[in-house]
Amino acid sequence: MDSPSKRERTRDRLQECALALFEEQGFEATTTAQIARAADVTEMTFFRHFGTKAQAVLSDPFDPVIAEAVGARPVGEAPLLRTVRGLRAALAGLAESDLVTARRRIRLVARTPVLRAEAAVQNEVTAAAIADRLADGVDAFTARVAADAVLAAVTAALYAWAEHADRSLEATIGAALDVLEDPRA
Structure with a gap:
């Protein structure tokens, strides 16, 4: 595996400092100047990596991976099942x-x-990215409903997981997806 670039290391350090300060002081009470100072960079550097303070918490690499994984599923699957799987x-x-x-990030959110x-x-x-990946098999409305339903279930699961250290992410999201895949779950 390649070692992270200087840009990636700076971004990671900014995110970690932001998260620590948000947990310590609260999101609203923390300034971008404080985050930059804690990361030992300028405030301009913060804004080169994140457009807003919120993006320091919300930015992650997972959403494009989810859309790609949905797109990799067989086109013949029902849209909801394709999205869940x-x-x-x-x-x-x-x-x-x-x-x-x-x-930590999800708990803060x-x-x-x-x-x-x-x-x-x-x-x-x-949801739009997922629906776009589903569009090769169904109409736009059906694709969007499937994407929205799965994201609603995942969001509920993520918030529950963040507050319960004894739960695994896979089991918590899995339980939410089970409801969509088999409503008798």
Whole structure:
């Protein structure tokens, strides 16, 4: 595996400093100047990596992976099942090391109304990307309904997972997806 570039290391350091400060002081009370100072970079460098303070929490590499995994599923599958199974495949590829930080980020989002609102906007982008990948097999409306349904279930599961250290991400999201895949679950 290639070692991270300087840009990636700076971005990771900014995200970690932002998360630590948000947890310590609260999202609203933390400034981008404080984050930059903690990461030992300029505020301009912060904005080169993140357009907003919220993006320091919400930016992650998972959404494109989910859309790709959905697109990789057989076109003949029903759109909801294709989306569920694609998401399961993407989830299986997550590294355990990513999950510790993900839980901290999601917990912060779950507890911060402005971040929940920003996450909802971000979910719209993700739903559109998933629906686009489904469009080769179904009409746009059906694709969007399937994408929205799965993301709603996953969001509920993520917020529950973030608050319960005893739950695994895979089991919690798996339980939510089971409801969609088999409503008798």
